Amino acid sequence: MEERTMQADYPPAYPPAGDATQVLPSPGGPMGMGYGDRTQQAITITCPVCSTPNGPGTAYCQDCGLMFGSAPAEVEPLPDVSQLPRLVDASSGRELVLNSGLNSVGREGTDVLLPDPTVSRRHAQVTVEGGQLIVEDLGSTNGTFVGGRPVRPGERATAFDGDAVRFGSIHLVLALPGGAPRPADAAAPAPAVAAEDRGAPVAQLRLANGTEYQLYAGTNTIGRRSSNQIILADAFASGRHAEIDCQADGTVVLTDLGSTNGTFVGGERLAPNTPVTLTEATQFRFAKSDATLVLLGEPSSDAEATMLAGNLGEEPIPDAAD
Amino acid sequence: MDSTRIIGPQSWGGVGEATQMTPAPGYPAPGGFDPARTAMAGSPNALALEMIPGNQFAHATRNSVEHAILQVDASGAGFGRRLPLNLCLVIDRSGSMEGEPLEYVKRACGHVVDLLDPNDILSVVTFEERVDIVMPARRVVNKALIKEHINRIQPGNTTNIYDGIVAGASQVASVRSEGYVNRVVVLTDGEPTSGVKDYTSIVGCAAEQRSRGITTTALGFGSDYNEELLAGLAKRGGGNYYYIARPELIPEVFRSELEQLLTIVAKNIRLRMILGKWVEVRQVYGQQPILGPRTVEVQLPDLERGASLRTLVEMSFGRRPAATYRVARVELTYDDCVTGAFNQRLEGDLVFNFATDGSLVSSGVNGTVQREIELAKASRNLERTMMGLKTQQLTAGAAMQDLQRTQMLLTQSGMQEQAAEVGQAIQGLRAGTGDVEKTLIGTMLDIDLGKRKG
Numbered sequence: 001m002e003e004r005t006m007q008a009d010y011p012p013a014y015p016p017a018g019d020a021t022q023v024l025p026s027p028g029g030p031m032g033m034g035y036g037d038r039t040q041q042a043i044t045i046t047c048p049v050c051s052t053p054n055g056p057g058t059a060y061c062q063d064c065g066l067m068f069g070s071a072p073a074e075v076e077p078l079p080d081v082s083q084l085p086r087l088v089d090a091s092s093g094r095e096l097v098l099n100s101g102l103n104s105v106g107r108e109g110t111d112v113l114l115p116d117p118t119v120s121r122r123h124a125q126v127t128v129e130g131g132q133l134i135v136e137d138l139g140s141t142n143g144t145f146v147g148g149r150p151v152r153p154g155e156r157a158t159a160f161d162g163d164a165v166r167f168g169s170i171h172l173v174l175a176l177p178g179g180a181p182r183p184a185d186a187a188a189p190a191p192a193v194a195a196e197d198r199g200a201p202v203a204q205l206r207l208a209n210g211t212e213y214q215l216y217a218g219t220n221t222i223g224r225r226s227s228n229q230i231i232l233a234d235a236f237a238s239g240r241h242a243e244i245d246c247q248a249d250g251t252v253v254l255t256d257l258g259s260t261n262g263t264f265v266g267g268e269r270l271a272p273n274t275p276v277t278l279t280e281a282t283q284f285r286f287a288k289s290d291a292t293l294v295l296l297g298e299p300s301s302d303a304e305a306t307m308l309a310g311n312l313g314e315e316p317i318p319d320a321a322d
Numbered sequence: 323m324d325s326t327r328i329i330g331p332q333s334w335g336g337v338g339e340a341t342q343m344t345p346a347p348g349y350p351a352p353g354g355f356d357p358a359r360t361a362m363a364g365s366p367n368a369l370a371l372e373m374i375p376g377n378q379f380a381h382a383t384r385n386s387v388e389h390a391i392l393q394v395d396a397s398g399a400g401f402g403r404r405l406p407l408n409l410c411l412v413i414d415r416s417g418s419m420e421g422e423p424l425e426y427v428k429r430a431c432g433h434v435v436d437l438l439d440p441n442d443i444l445s446v447v448t449f450e451e452r453v454d455i456v457m458p459a460r461r462v463v464n465k466a467l468i469k470e471h472i473n474r475i476q477p478g479n480t481t482n483i484y485d486g487i488v489a490g491a492s493q494v495a496s497v498r499s500e501g502y503v504n505r506v507v508v509l510t511d512g513e514p515t516s517g518v519k520d521y522t523s524i525v526g527c528a529a530e531q532r533s534r535g536i537t538t539t540a541l542g543f544g545s546d547y548n549e550e551l552l553a554g555l556a557k558r559g560g561g562n563y564y565y566i567a568r569p570e571l572i573p574e575v576f577r578s579e580l581e582q583l584l585t586i587v588a589k590n591i592r593l594r595m596i597l598g599k600w601v602e603v604r605q606v607y608g609q610q611p612i613l614g615p616r617t618v619e620v621q622l623p624d625l626e627r628g629a630s631l632r633t634l635v636e637m638s639f640g641r642r643p644a645a646t647y648r649v650a651r652v653e654l655t656y657d658d659c660v661t662g663a664f665n666q667r668l669e670g671d672l673v674f675n676f677a678t679d680g681s682l683v684s685s686g687v688n689g690t691v692q693r694e695i696e697l698a699k700a701s702r703n704l705e706r707t708m709m710g711l712k713t714q715q716l717t718a719g720a721a722m723q724d725l726q727r728t729q730m731l732l733t734q735s736g737m738q739e740q741a742a743e744v745g746q747a748i749q750g751l752r753a754g755t756g757d758v759e760k761t762l763i764g765t766m767l768d769i770d771l772g773k774r775k776g
Contacts, residue, residue, distance in 0.1 A: 049643050050599060060648040060671065065598030067673065070646035104615040111615055113599070 118168030131179035139231035236287035378686035445493035449486030450478025482517035528559035600640030608770025632772030
């Protein structure tokens with residue numbers, strides 16, 4: 001067995017791109033650099049194998065499971081990933097290889113693991129298909145963005161080789177070898193078009209667990225399936241649970257669509273397909289998720305900043321039990 | 323009192339670490355890890371969780387397949403007040419049960435009444451073509467009166483198992499169930515001849531009840547019942563399967579079932595693996611796991627004091643830099659029936675040393691896991707032997723040889739009861755008496771569950 005000498009600190013295998021003293025942008029929580037950077041305090045442990053940041057005092061990497069301290073000083077390079085579709089984290093150099101087909105994206109237990117407080121546990125899903133990446137947001141707290149444009153829950157955005165893809169405050173770049181780059185004359189990506197169609201949000205749906213959804217003029221569908229505009233992560237919610245209509249005269253109306261576990265207003269279960277007016281004082285509930293309505297005044301000019309500022313360190317949507 | 327124990331990297335040692343290997347020589351131990359520390363004795367928890375990797379080492383330089391056993395152990399459970407039972411006896415009173423069988427059933431039900439106490443709840447349902455609620459769910463206070471109800475059971479005509487099970491489950495469900503061990507015990511001697519008759523619906527009904535915390539045990543009496551249906555009921559229903567060859571054996575089997583129920587220390591047991599990168603679970607032997615994006619979950623049957631369950635998992639590992647890795651976090655949740663505390667949780671880590679030296683992998687095989695893998699194969703062999711016999715593609719002689727090999731394997735693996743069952747099947751083949759399948763299907767169920775009695 002080869003002799004391996006341990007060094008006192010564990011230099012990361014992949015030196016971070018750019019200036020080593022650069023602080024990773026992060027709105028909250030202790031996210032310093034890994035051991036290798038002596039100018040910062042070593043608060044977290046960066047895994048030498050997969051470059052995932054880990055909290056202080058952990059014994060195993062939360063993504064690849066490496067037992068810290070068991071890797072030799074010189075980590076052999078990981079298998080060559082340059083030909084595989086991947087999302088690259090420019091600040092840490094971390095390469096997140098994508099499976100063909102569907103990949104879940106989130107903070108815990110997902111194919112693409114992004115351990116950051118601004119990323120929801122079930123944040124998004126991305127599919128590698130025909131030289132492109134289809135990106136869908138699953139109702140995350142801090143949003144998903146392709147090429148700077150927000151991806152609304154339930155809508156599918158397309159990312160091309162070289163596009164910036166952002167989940168919460170994690171900025172990634174898509175590397176799709178062999179995929180075509182974004183067509184120069186392409187119109188703005190679909191979500192932006194849809195956003196202009198829908199206008200600014202007129203209200204918000206706020207769940208008791210802190211999750212907030214934007215409600216737009218017209219019909220907003222609500223349920224577990226990702227085809228809904230508002231995706232509930234409640235395991236007791238139905239695939240198509242209910243809808244909220246924001247009418248032109250400012251009235252907001254809630255209708256249950258025949259859900260299994262019911263929609264409740266003031267403790268009373270709604271009959272299916274029977275609309276009920278909602279006010280900001282109404283207490284209502286989808287299955288086990290208590291909710292309230294908040295009417296918005298003037299729409300914010302910078303939707304991203306509003307969402308991030310309002311949701312710092314907030315507990316993102318818990319995993320549905322599936 | 324906080325009975326939740328987290329056994330994870332921050333609290334090295336404890337039950338979860340009992341069979342973990344230490345890091346390979348040449349690698350330093352991370353801060354805090356003491357490989358010499360062994361399992362804690364006299365745990366206050368009803369259950370103990372143990373991870374047994376199939377090999378100390380795994381291949382670092384190539385993709386590979388490895389196994390592991392996740393063992394849930396009730397042998398250390400302390401004694402205390404048991405949870406009360408909420409039990410429904412669902413009895414077939416179709417025409418074929420007339421005479422001795424039904425008389426013994428009534429006697430057996432009487433024994434059950436004797437074994438229960440006023441905190442327990444009992445209901446009795448009979449079915450032939452229709453269902454009769456002989457006794458709706460009530461506390462076992464007036465035992466004489468209850469036995470009188472039972473003695474009035476008369477034989478009828480056809481066999482409507484589905485409605486019987488539905489009625490039994492609804493009797494049990496009529497009581498608020500978290501604080502009880504909830505079980506429906508079904509006894510039948512035949513095929514379903516009326517009502518819903520297909521396997522999928524009947525077994526599906528039991529599976530749904532199980533997801534609501536009501537388990538189902540299936541007792542098959544005589545030689546004419548459908549053993550696949552009853553074994554399926556027991557498996558998806560989370561209860562036991564018994565084959566009762568002769569009427570006079572009925573009371574003993576009821577007593578055995580009651581004994582298990584009265585000593586259950588944990589219910590609603592779920593085992594969950596959260597996988598690390600480059601790890602896939604290919605199968606969980608004998609189980610239908612619920613798969614999430616990086617999670618695998620199985621539901622285990624209620625466990626009585628002194629017994630243990632082994633779940634055998636087959637995983638594929640992607641290659642990676644040589645080091646020690648936790649390939650999965652393991653979480654066990656259960657309701658503790660001794661302390662009455664719900665949603666108890668134990669955690670542990672499944673760890674492998676990934677090495678570039680292939681000879682380390684060849685010599686690092688864990689014998690216990692190897693035997694368990696062979697047992698799993700034995701179970702599949704039993705299934706093939708049974709099918710071969712049924713379709714008459716296999717001669718009795720060839721089947722006996724198969725069974726003898728399996729019997730030896732079971733003995734070596736400490737499954738004495740199952741080895742004896744296979745022995746009986748061999749006798750049955752030799753004597754030319756049938757019903758080999760009825761015994762063996764139960765043996766297969768036990769092997770698949772990996773259940774061992776302390």
